[in-house]
Amino acid sequence: MGHFVSDPATIRARAMETLFERLEDLCEGAIAIDRDGHVVYVNEKYLHSLRLGHISDAIGRPIEEIIPNSLMRRVAETGEPILLDIMELGGEQLVVTRMPIEDENRNVIGAIGFVLSDRVDSLKPLIARMGQLESDLRLAKRQLSQPRSARFTFDDYVGNTERIARAKELAGRAARQSVTVLLAGETGTGKELLAQAIHNASGRADRPFVSVNVAAIPDTLVESEFFGTVPGAYTGADRKGRDGKFRSADGGTLFLDEIGEMPLQLQSKLLRVLQEREFEPVGSDKVTKVDVRVIAATNVDLQKRVSEGTFRADLFYRLNVLTIALPPLRDCAGDLPDICARLLDDIVRSGDYPSAKITPSGLAALACYDWPGNVRELRNVLERALILSDSGRLAGDDFARILPGAEGKVAGPPVVTGAVVPYAQAEAAFEKRTLEGALEAANGQISEAARMLRISRATFYKKLAKFGLAVSDSSPV
Numbered sequence: 001m002g003h004f005v006s007d008p009a010t011i012r013a014r015a016m017e018t019l020f021e022r023l024e025d026l027c028e029g030a031i032a033i034d035r036d037g038h039v040v041y042v043n044e045k046y047l048h049s050l051r052l053g054h055i056s057d058a059i060g061r062p063i064e065e066i067i068p069n070s071l072m073r074r075v076a077e078t079g080e081p082i083l084l085d086i087m088e089l090g091g092e093q094l095v096v097t098r099m100p101i102e103d104e105n106r107n108v109i110g111a112i113g114f115v116l117s118d119r120v121d122s123l124k125p126l127i128a129r130m131g132q133l134e135s136d137l138r139l140a141k142r143q144l145s146q147p148r149s150a151r152f153t154f155d156d157y158v159g160n161t162e163r164i165a166r167a168k169e170l171a172g173r174a175a176r177q178s179v180t181v182l183l184a185g186e187t188g189t190g191k192e193l194l195a196q197a198i199h200n201a202s203g204r205a206d207r208p209f210v211s212v213n214v215a216a217i218p219d220t221l222v223e224s225e226f227f228g229t230v231p232g233a234y235t236g237a238d239r240k241g242r243d244g245k246f247r248s249a250d251g252g253t254l255f256l257d258e259i260g261e262m263p264l265q266l267q268s269k270l271l272r273v274l275q276e277r278e279f280e281p282v283g284s285d286k287v288t289k290v291d292v293r294v295i296a297a298t299n300v301d302l303q304k305r306v307s308e309g310t311f312r313a314d315l316f317y318r319l320n321v322l323t324i325a326l327p328p329l330r331d332c333a334g335d336l337p338d339i340c341a342r343l344l345d346d347i348v349r350s351g352d353y354p355s356a357k358i359t360p361s362g363l364a365a366l367a368c369y370d371w372p373g374n375v376r377e378l379r380n381v382l383e384r385a386l387i388l389s390d391s392g393r394l395a396g397d398d399f400a401r402i403l404p405g406a407e408g409k410v411a412g413p414p415v416v417t418g419a420v421v422p423y424a425q426a427e428a429a430f431e432k433r434t435l436e437g438a439l440e441a442a443n444g445q446i447s448e449a450a451r452m453l454r455i456s457r458a459t460f461y462k463k464l465a466k467f468g469l470a471v472s473d474s475s476p477v
């Protein structure tokens with residue numbers, strides 16, 4: 001029989017020491033400060049990461065001199081622990097834990113921090129996830145810091161059938177001049193792609209490419225978004241004044257997507273910029289001059305809007321100097337193999353799949369569908385089929401579950417399960433599926449989804465709310 005200590009006080013005291021020793025053992029470093037943030041303790045192991053030679057190099061110094069972005073002082077001041085955090089030190093990401101140190105009367109007298117070893121297996125997923133988030137963030141930051149660049153070229157606009165070739169030919173001509181261009185085509189037919197390609201092939205290629213989706217800006221903000229504001233024009237957020245898109249695009253190209261949604265009262269101001277290359281920022285009476293080529297895009301029939309009185313005729317004629325019609329995918333069946341091949345290459349290059357191919361039966365299945373969301377929808381369909389495929393070779397069967405039925409409507413009829421449900425319930429299910437299908441085909445863009453269903457944006461929003469479907473109405477730039 002062994003002899004065990006059972007005295008609670010002893011166990012408690014041992015528990016603390018054990019915890020400390022364990023942690024110190026597991027960790028790659030430990031450091032403690034007093035209430036004033038001066039280092040009172042650091043262990044040998046930590047010295048290397050801190051690039052210090054001796055423990056005495058740290059003792060007595062303010063913590064920030066040793067670890068510039070340390071949060072130890074905050075813990076000592078607030079008494080709130082930070083149980084798990086990631087701290088950067090010398091370019092490395094360290095998992096750290098920080099706790100207040102209290103005296104017998106529970107007054108905070110300092111703080112202690114441990115760097116947990118990244119060899120601890122349970123931390124590996126956390127660290128890997130963090131690494132991933134960091135790299136995503138870097139990418140997003142890079143993209144944000146150069147939002148005014150266009151990446152597509154004419155080679156990216158795939159297809160050789162007559163109408164695609166014609167669009168490409170006209171776009172090539174447009175690139176050689178600075179005329180205003182109108183791109184007309186359904187959602188997902190490559191309007192933004194072609195706008196970028198025109199910019200990149202033009203003399204303005206090394207100047208900004210600025211893209212604005214008119215439909216995504218609330219009517220009341222369109223004017224300041226486009227033309228900017230002078231200091232003091234508004235009380236509140238914009239007190240400092242700011243540049244509008246026309247100024248940001250100076251020397252380059254301004255892409256105005258969904259131009260048909262431009263509020264009527266601002267259309268004359270837009271017309272004036274197109275004609276005179278000048279405008280007045282909101283709140284200013286001084287004329288600003290700009291040199292901007294405008295490429296506008298529409299997926300509605302502007303001529304029809306003119307006859308309905310929601311689009312100014314003079315603006316329409318000004319935009320209609322060089323109109324390029326982008327054909328819908330269903331009219332370019334002959335290009336389906338090339339377009340699929342390109343999209344699959346892109347998907348493979350983005351890294352999730354080692355290989356991706358489509359077989360003739362796969363192509364045949366795709367040719368039966370009428371593609372209301374065009375190439376954007378095709379890309380989504382290919383991606384979804386790949387997720388479900390084991391081989392990366394997409395055949396007809398792989399699309400059977402994904403395509404909404406060969407008759408080509410956005411959502412198929414509800415599946416008859418044998419159970420009879422109340423009519424209202426069946427109707428709601430049908431409605432919800434229809435909304436979801438359209439959203440998916442429009443890549444989450446509400447205005448486009450609404451248009452495909454031929455209902456207003458307001459109605460679409462109401463229905464989304466009814467079914468608790470949340471989406472954001474920003475289009476990818």
Ligand SMILES: Nc1ncnc2c1ncn2[C@@H]1O[C@H](COP(=O)(O)OP(=O)(O)O)[C@@H](O)[C@H]1O
Pocket residue numbers: 156157158159185186187188189190191192193194339342375376379
């Ligand atoms: N002819 C095409 N060849 C290759 N990719 C295309 C083609 N048309 C469109 N795409 C791709 O489809 C997606 C939607 O194109 P986008 O230019 O955003 O369409 P739109 O602005 O007309 O809605 C993009 O990923 C784009 O690269």
Ligand SMILES: [Mg+2]
Pocket residue numbers: 188191192257475
């Ligand atoms: Mg678009």
